[in-house]
Amino acid sequence: MPKRIQMRGPLIPNNSQEVYDYYGMEAVSAKSIAEALPEDGSDVVIEVNSNGGLVTVGSDIYTTLKNYSGHVTVEVTGMAASACSVAIMGADKVVISPTAQIMIHKALLTSVAGNSDDLESAANALKASDKGIINAYKAKTGLSEDELLELMKNETYMSADEAVEKGFADEVMTFDEQQAVASIGNGLLPQAVIDDYFANHGNKRKQEIEAMKREIEKEEILQGL
Secondary structure, eight states, rough: OOOEEEEOOOOGGGGGGGHHTTTTTOEHHHHHHHSSTTHHHHOEEEEEEOOOOOOHHHHHHHHHHHHOOOEEEEEEEEEETHHHHGGGGSSEEEEOOTTEEEEOOOOOOOOOOHHHHHHHHHHHHHHHHHHHHHHHHHHHHHHOOHHHHHHHHHEEEEHHHHHHHHOOOOEEEEOOHHHHHHHHOOOOOOOHHHHHHHHHHHHHHHHHHHHHHHHHHHHHHHHOO
16 A cells, blocks of 8 residues: 655745644645655655645655656645645646645745846746746646646636646546445534533543642641641
C-alpha cells in the first residue's frame, strides 16, 4: 500500500514550518514534502486541501514531485488553489473528489512601493511568475498559453468535472458500493452518550477535587498542631 502524505494548509517557507507546527496549525513547506517522500522511491499518495501560498514554494514542490522516482498520485479532497494548483501539476496522476475544486489565477504581490523603476521591476517579476505557472499547467493540460492565461486572468474555479475536462485532473474519484453504504453512518456518537459522559466525568472530577481539598485541609490542621 502506498504511503499517504498530507498537503493541507498554506504553502509556506521552510523556515516557517516550525512556527506553524508549534501552534498546531496545518501548513506545508517544500522541505516537509521532500522529507516525507520514502527513501526507497516507493509509490505515494498525497492528500491535498490547500488554498495556496507562495508561488516559489509551489514551484519547489512541483519540482520535487517531478524528480521523485516513484509514482505520485495526488488526491484533491477539498481545494487545490493558487500555488497549490501549481504544486500538484508535478504528480504523475491527479484525481479529484466530486465535491472538490481547483482554482488558478495570475501571480499576485501583496504590496508594492517605490518609484516607477520599482513598479516596473515588480511587474516583470509577476510576468516571470506567470510564465512559470503557465509552463506547469501547459505540461499537464496541453492547453495553449493563451488559453491558460485567459483562465488565470479570470481567476477560474473548476469543479471536479471541469478540472478533468480541461486536463488539470485525470479523473474524478469514485466510491464503490461498499464504501457508499459505510458512509451513510457518520460515525458521530449520539448526543445522549456525550451528555452522559460529561455528566459522569464532571461528577467524578468534582469528587476528586473535593477529596483533594479535604486532604489539604487535613494537612494544614496537622501542621498547625
